[in-house]
Amino acid sequence: MLKDFTKGIIKENPVFIIVLGLCPALGVSTKVVNSIGMGAGVIFVLLGSNIFVSLLKDFIPEKIRIPSYIVIIASFVTVVEMVMEAFIPALYDSLGVFVPLIVVNCIILGRAEAFANKNTVKSSILDALGMGIGFTLALMLISLVREVFGLGTITLFPIGNFSGVIEIPGISNAPVRVFGLAAGALLVMGFLKALFNWVGELRRVK
Amino acid sequence: MKEIFKTGAKLAVICAVAAISLGIVNAVTDPIIIAARAARLNAALQKLSLGFEIGELVAVDDGSAVTGYYPLTDAGNIIAYIIKVIGAGYADDLNLLSAISIKGKILSAVLMENSETPGLGKEAENASYMEMFTGKGDGSVIPFRKSQLEHDDADSITGASITFIGIGKALNKASEFAINLGGM
Amino acid sequence: MSYIGIIITFVFINNFILTQFLGLCPFIGVSKNVESAVGMGFAVTFVMALASISTWVIYNYILIPLDIEFLQTITFILVIAALVQFVELVIQKISPALYKALGIFLPLITTNCAVLGIALINVRNDFNAIESFIAGIAAGFGFLLAILLMSTIRVKLDSEWVPKPFRGIPIAFITGGLMALAFMAFDNALLNNLLG
Numbered sequence: 001m002l003k004d005f006t007k008g009i010i011k012e013n014p015v016f017i018i019v020l021g022l023c024p025a026l027g028v029s030t031k032v033v034n035s036i037g038m039g040a041g042v043i044f045v046l047l048g049s050n051i052f053v054s055l056l057k058d059f060i061p062e063k064i065r066i067p068s069y070i071v072i073i074a075s076f077v078t079v080v081e082m083v084m085e086a087f088i089p090a091l092y093d094s095l096g097v098f099v100p101l102i103v104v105n106c107i108i109l110g111r112a113e114a115f116a117n118k119n120t121v122k123s124s125i126l127d128a129l130g131m132g133i134g135f136t137l138a139l140m141l142i143s144l145v146r147e148v149f150g151l152g153t154i155t156l157f158p159i160g161n162f163s164g165v166i167e168i169p170g171i172s173n174a175p176v177r178v179f180g181l182a183a184g185a186l187l188v189m190g191f192l193k194a195l196f197n198w199v200g201e202l203r204r205v206k
Numbered sequence: 207m208k209e210i211f212k213t214g215a216k217l218a219v220i221c222a223v224a225a226i227s228l229g230i231v232n233a234v235t236d237p238i239i240i241a242a243r244a245a246r247l248n249a250a251l252q253k254l255s256l257g258f259e260i261g262e263l264v265a266v267d268d269g270s271a272v273t274g275y276y277p278l279t280d281a282g283n284i285i286a287y288i289i290k291v292i293g294a295g296y297a298d299d300l301n302l303l304s305a306i307s308i309k310g311k312i313l314s315a316v317l318m319e320n321s322e323t324p325g326l327g328k329e330a331e332n333a334s335y336m337e338m339f340t341g342k343g344d345g346s347v348i349p350f351r352k353s354q355l356e357h358d359d360a361d362s363i364t365g366a367s368i369t370f371i372g373i374g375k376a377l378n379k380a381s382e383f384a385i386n387l388g389g390m
Numbered sequence: 391m392s393y394i395g396i397i398i399t400f401v402f403i404n405n406f407i408l409t410q411f412l413g414l415c416p417f418i419g420v421s422k423n424v425e426s427a428v429g430m431g432f433a434v435t436f437v438m439a440l441a442s443i444s445t446w447v448i449y450n451y452i453l454i455p456l457d458i459e460f461l462q463t464i465t466f467i468l469v470i471a472a473l474v475q476f477v478e479l480v481i482q483k484i485s486p487a488l489y490k491a492l493g494i495f496l497p498l499i500t501t502n503c504a505v506l507g508i509a510l511i512n513v514r515n516d517f518n519a520i521e522s523f524i525a526g527i528a529a530g531f532g533f534l535l536a537i538l539l540m541s542t543i544r545v546k547l548d549s550e551w552v553p554k555p556f557r558g559i560p561i562a563f564i565t566g567g568l569m570a571l572a573f574m575a576f577d578n579a580l581l582n583n584l585l586g
Binding site for chain 1: 409410460463557574
């Protein structure tokens, strides 16, 4: 049971191992705070769609399962869009077109098709949480590398007196801006994936 | 045949339930979104007004980049305008508000709604970004080319020059517009 | 923006893959050989052009009059899914040869961010019908260009030695990154110089 939850975090990490959901992973990962926001949105949608797909698995006929899943997913995405615009407009603005594009994040349809329509609600919830958290952690890792080198800062949520921005001395006055650009995102992703392959290989040899 | 009908009906039910629930969420969040937008606009106007009195919005609809202005008055005399102007951004329009003196000098500016790239064009939302433009106009050039910038400023817009050019050109148009309006 | 401006913008300056991160999954997944990359590129261009025009009609003649713009995402994705199914059926009937070439890529296109992306970007840009259609085709060609370049490079890479952890996907990303660096040469300044 617990394996349904933990597998998504490292062993079947959606971004680094299965290589899905790449567009948002690279598109919004310029700042750590954007990754957290995107991750929260994806976890919510994944949770909602996994629960409903699992609940309705006997109601939905085989033939129309894909359109039905898409309707369910798109509804949750629209809810995220509206709620985010209403309550955290700054985050909504900075994620831009990637919020509605959660609909076509292959991870969500993939989990509905590969897991939720064959499993109980309880394991589907665990699966959604594991995959969602795995996705969020992967995004945070990419954005941490990109923001630290590209802007010389780490941007989190402002709490009380803390403005939410940590400046890294030595880099923030002369950052390597290419990390923040499209090219930097692809390069960082390539090197991180190679790192994952290398570590995976080392573990297999042992 | 009956099977197809049943399948279709099920899909219709799913769609209907989805549409109705979204309608409900929309009814709840829409007023909040509108109120939040109004509040943000108001806050931006207060900041730009430099303490002077803000007049009523005058809409402009002549097909140019300027879409409207608020006169700023000091003891009944118009001394500046807050001009709403649209620039061409990287992905979408750049909505700018800029306080400009009747002689065309940029007093302050702020970037409102936009869809620029986070970490690049989005940086123009920071108050410090607009320092490249403030104080310019009325005798000096409002920059809209990289070559018109100091070295440090030119460095800081690398990767987001489209945003910079869009803002620069829009502010030039707004400045011209303010000069044409004059003190009235 | 003039039509030529839109074409240059969507093919080069705002290339969907190399600057906007839209359509990365097929870019990495279907670029191992040139033939399938070209097939995927044309299939995506075709669907993007159709999707641009049909979502424009639905947005302007159904969603706006009924005041239900908030259903935009859900309608667009359903339209795209239906469109892909329809295109698949039509191609299968009309040209079995073309179906054999494009068929396996079509189901993948529904979840290609680039297609939903162009529909949403058209709405955000307030494009009219012709502008939307042109933007759709141009963005599709931008996708085709990027995936074609990528696949020719990957074919060459196959005969080169690559350190083991980098083989396959990582080196593909790094190649893409270097291509994106090259595409930085295309910006609005270029557009202004070309069109005045």
